[in-house]
Amino acid sequence: MTKQNLTTSPQEAASRLLDGDLQLEQSSCSQIDQEKFARYAQIGDVMRQTQTGGISIDITASVAQALENEPCHSVAGDDNSADIEQVSDTKVIKLSAWRKPLSQVAIAASVALVAVLGVNTMPQQNSPAIDEMPILQSRPLAGGVAPVSFSSEQPALQQAEQGIRDLQQQRIGALVLEHQRQSRVAYALQQKDKAEREQSEEKK
Amino acid sequence: MRLLACILGLFLATLTHAEEVVSAKQLLNNMATAVHNRNFDASFVVLKGKGMEPYRWVHAKHNNKELELLSLLNGAGLEIVRVDDLVTYYEPQSTPYSVRTDSIAGPIPEILFKDSQALLEHYDFVLGGKGRIAGRPAQLVRVESKDDSKYNYWLWIDTQSSLLLKAAYVTQQGELLEQLQLTHISVTPEPAEQLLELTQREFPTPLPALELSKDETAQSNWQIGWLPEGFKLLKSDRHKLDLNNELADYYLFSDGLVDVSVFVQRPLPGQRPSGALSSGATTVYVHNSGAFDVSVVGNIPAITAKSIAESVKRPL
Secondary structure, three states, rough: HHHHHOOOOHHHHHHHHHHOOOOOOOOHHHHHOHHHHHHHHHHHHHHHHHHHHOOOOOOOHHHHHHHHOOOOOOOOOOOOOHHHEEEOOOOOOOOOOOOHHHHHHHOOOOHHHHHHHHHOOOOOOOOOHHOOOOOOOOOOOOOOOOOOOOOOOOOOHHHHHHHHHHHHHHHHHHHHHHHHHHHHHHHHHHHHHHHHHHHHHHHH | HHHHHHHHHHHHHEEEEEEHHHHHHHHHHHHHHHHHHHHEEEEEEEEEEOEEEEEEEEEEOOOOOEEEEEEEOOOEEEEEEEOOEEEEEEOOOOOOEEOOOOOOOOOOOOOOOOOOHHHHHHHHEEEEEEEEEOOOOEEEEEEEEEEOOEEEEEEEEEEEOOOEEEEEEOOOOEEHHHHHHHHHEEEOOOHHHHHHHHHOOOOOOOOOOOOEEHHHHHHHHHHEEOOOOOOOOEEEEEHHHHHHHHEEEEEEEOOOOOOOEEEOOOOOOOOOOOOOEEOOOOEEEEEEEOOOOEEEEHHHHHHHHHHHOOOOOOOO
16 A cells, blocks of 8 residues: 555645645645645645535536636736736836836836727717717726726626727737837937938938 | 008007017027027826826936937836937837937927927917916917918917927817816026936947938829828838738828828728727828828818828829
């Protein structure tokens, strides 16, 4: 029996350990993968919780998968910027060496832009010129800092619609940011254009 | 005798008119000189519809070098630093980069601090009334578009220091769309410590010399049938957008005062109506023409953006 134990996979050992099949001792501890053990324990907790609710479906696999896909639930109990960090991943940089605190409040630029746009889309009643214009249906974001990919439990159809709207909002955010960036070089380009034209005129 | 009086009257009228234009021009020139030569520390807010953005703006001239810092104080922030003709942009979520240009592209159109005379072809400079802004006596100068397709830009200039105190995008009907208002300004004989630090800092190597990249293929992909008077193509290419990685045929136009971007993209799924979004003076018009989407972004009226977007066609 003990010999067999040594050859079993760490997963099995961990599983058996949790089930109380195996004694917790040094030999069994050495076999298990710490990370996996913690995950199994978590799965166990989740399962027990659902069982009190009366449902007994095997959700081990999905929970494991979900946990694997979960990007940043650090133990330290991150602040609410978790969802945003998921978007920005590798791109978060220090704003500047002498203004460090600023970078810590970084929100996704798209979010900020869309929020700003979202809030300002109410049709203006007292300007007839704008009334004639079709105004895009856009969801005003309360508070301004809801993640772009925010989704709650909604019927599938609504969710699909929401998805398209999100896509459009994301696109609008991207367009506004791109316009902002491109217009930074506009003046320099204009100067160059002017200089070139003057040069060609001189040649003539 | 009556004829003589009439001629004299006409002459006087044109004379005063000419004088007015000169002094509005002169005021703008004085402002440009002041903004480039004084040491000042200012705070201002930009009001866009219901939104508000506070900025800090510090400028100094030290050993014949211009030092300038503009930072957005709310949210994730944005910091723009200029040392003479090197402008560096620090943004959250992207590596800082530098551009070789002699003015910061901030909320105020940079041409107004440079050769505003170049605008005279498509805008009129008109003197407005006097008032008190940010605790200082100010003179209004209106930069008015010669046609209805663009907004006007109004500036309130300090009559003593010639510095800018307030600015606004105004519709042809006289409605203030986006206002920039100084809340505090101090002019000092010595440059601020914070700016002197900049001389010791290292900046990213500037982007390669800007090319007037008018990509032939992108240009021949689409025909932009209509643009307001005075707009010229500065740039056209095909590139991926930073945020959502979508491919777009991109065109940048400018009339000197305002920039307009035109994007042609693959259509998004679903039935979506065309429409406009606006925040302050910035308009985003999304036009769904079936096989492709055209989006126009810029500080222009929604109707102008709509006309531009709808004029985009495949070349025959």
